[in-house]
Amino acid sequence: MKHFPIFLAVEGRRIVLSGGGDAAMAKLRLLMKTEAHLTVIAEDIADDIRKWADQGKLRIIERTMEPGDALCAALFYAANEDDAEDTRVSAIAHAEGALVNIVDNLSDSQFITPAIVDRDPVTVAIGTEGAAPVLARAIKADLEERLPASLGTLARIGKTFRHAVEVLPMGRKRRDFWAAFYFGAGPNALAGAGEDSVIPALETLLDTHIMQTAKAGSVDLVGAGPGDPELLTLKARKALDKADVVIHDRLVTGEILELARREAIIIDAGKEGFGKAMAQADIDALIVQHALDGLHVVRLKAGDPTVFGRLDEEIEAIEAHNIPYSIISGITAASAAAANIGQSLTKRRRNSSVRLITGHDTKGYADHDWRALAQPDQVAAIYMGKKSARFIQGRLLMHGADPATPVTLIENVSRADQQIIATTLAELEPTLTQANLQGPAITFYGLAPRAAQAKATSLREFA
Ligand code: SAH
Numbered sequence: 001m002k003h004f005p006i007f008l009a010v011e012g013r014r015i016v017l018s019g020g021g022d023a024a025m026a027k028l029r030l031l032m033k034t035e036a037h038l039t040v041i042a043e044d045i046a047d048d049i050r051k052w053a054d055q056g057k058l059r060i061i062e063r064t065m066e067p068g069d070a071l072c073a074a075l076f077y078a079a080n081e082d083d084a085e086d087t088r089v090s091a092i093a094h095a096e097g098a099l100v101n102i103v104d105n106l107s108d109s110q111f112i113t114p115a116i117v118d119r120d121p122v123t124v125a126i127g128t129e130g131a132a133p134v135l136a137r138a139i140k141a142d143l144e145e146r147l148p149a150s151l152g153t154l155a156r157i158g159k160t161f162r163h164a165v166e167v168l169p170m171g172r173k174r175r176d177f178w179a180a181f182y183f184g185a186g187p188n189a190l191a192g193a194g195e196d197s198v199i200p201a202l203e204t205l206l207d208t209h210i211m212q213t214a215k216a217g218s219v220d221l222v223g224a225g226p227g228d229p230e231l232l233t234l235k236a237r238k239a240l241d242k243a244d245v246v247i248h249d250r251l252v253t254g255e256i257l258e259l260a261r262r263e264a265i266i267i268d269a270g271k272e273g274f275g276k277a278m279a280q281a282d283i284d285a286l287i288v289q290h291a292l293d294g295l296h297v298v299r300l301k302a303g304d305p306t307v308f309g310r311l312d313e314e315i316e317a318i319e320a321h322n323i324p325y326s327i328i329s330g331i332t333a334a335s336a337a338a339a340n341i342g343q344s345l346t347k348r349r350r351n352s353s354v355r356l357i358t359g360h361d362t363k364g365y366a367d368h369d370w371r372a373l374a375q376p377d378q379v380a381a382i383y384m385g386k387k388s389a390r391f392i393q394g395r396l397l398m399h400g401a402d403p404a405t406p407v408t409l410i411e412n413v414s415r416a417d418q419q420i421i422a423t424t425l426a427e428l429e430p431t432l433t434q435a436n437l438q439g440p441a442i443t444f445y446g447l448a449p450r451a452a453q454a455k456a457t458s459l460r461e462f463a
Pocket of ligand 1: 226227251301302303304305306307308309331332333334382383384385410411412413414440441442443
């Protein structure tokens with residue numbers, strides 16, 4: 001870049017131009033847009049320039065330029081269309097401290113005048129360093145077409161309102177306000193009831209934005225249950241009813257998302273691009289960002305948010321920004337699955353405890369107290385246990401678990417396509433692989449469906 005574009009403050013300053021013909025007129029047309037004091041010095045002055053002088057737009061000195069004429073000038077234009085004269089007057093202006101432009105003489109000019117798109121106070125300057133004036137003209141024509149004439153009016157009125165908008169916190173809030181004005185409320189007011197209606201429109205818009213700011217954002221970390229909308233808590237329904245944004249897991253069903261407030265923005269955090277899960281840190285940031293914008297965020301998680309839900313990471317991010325939040329319980333997959341096979345998770349004289357375990361964690365297959373689990377009458381609900389089934393089966397058998405221990409796989413718990421597969425520890429694999437389950441599945445170790453269990457018991461009794 002050989003020329004650095006700047007906007008020069010010329011209000012109340014002198015700009016002197018030497019020359020009185022066509023080149024002078026072309027420059028003067030641009031210069032008259034400014035609030036500078038213009039002086040034109042030439043022996044021969046065109047009629048148009050005289051007219052402009054009569055209108056008070058500039059001052060004329062009707063003689064050739066002399067030393068002292070460019071004193072205190074910010075800018076000087078040599079527009080005599082005569083090389084020798086331009087060189088002479090430029091030397092004077094230069095000596096008197098003005099920045100000098102010689103019309104059509106790039107190399108001897110200290111500055112050049114760009115092509116201008118004027119939507120004052122919005123001004124677009126286009127320069128090609130003299131390389132391609134045609135290009136500059138084409139860009140100018142394009143912009144002239146694209147920028148509505150009302151832009152300047154709106155910017156001018158908007159400028160008078162900047163002070164009032166300082167009640168909004170700096171940054172995004174203010175930017176949102178101005179975007180809403182320039183791309184919505186402003187043009188609408190201007191097109192509707194004209195210029196006088198713009199300030200009232202600004203006032204109304206500001207009121208709306210102040211109200212929105214007063215509304216602090218919050219987050220509800222909500223359990224969506226296993227899929228059946230009827231298994232949602234009332235609190236979850238209410239949270240969905242007033243959600244501005246719903247950020248949900250892959251496992252949350254469409255039927256449940258249907259219950260969100262119609263205007264709510266629904267974000268699938270379980271997918272990105274072609275199905276890859278969003279990184280936890282990105283989800284945290286998404287939650288925080290929307291809450292900081294004053295929105296009510298519902299973070300909707302399958303089952304219960306406190307069970308294998310990475311809840312703590314999200315809470316830490318939320319707390320770090322002092323955002324109010326609440327946790328709304330949901331029915332975890334194990335609870336609903338137990339109900340759907342007619343069993344209780346704990347049972348007197350059978351198991352006084354139940355384990356919720358995960359098949360794998362971020363590091364791979366998860367290890368557990370296999371020895372304890374291998375004891376008779378133990379019950380465990382295994383989450384995310386499809387891939388790790390063979391590993392779990394091997395560990396339990398190795399630690400002496402009875403191969404006949406009942407194992408039940410329940411896929412798509414509580415949904416229309418729920419599937420129950422009753423098997424034993426010995427048969428867990430290959431049964432699971434053969435079943436080729438596509439949906440989420442919970443694996444019960446030590447529990448059989450009630451009917452199957454009853455049948456097995458009666459067979460044993462007959463034997
Ligand atoms: N917070 C969830 C668990 C998330 S971990 C809850 O409380 O249920 C994801 C695992 O949960 C899945 O791999 C699967 O093992 C289990 N799961 C979630 N929803 C399920 C459903 N509808 N049917 C079967 N298993 C489900």
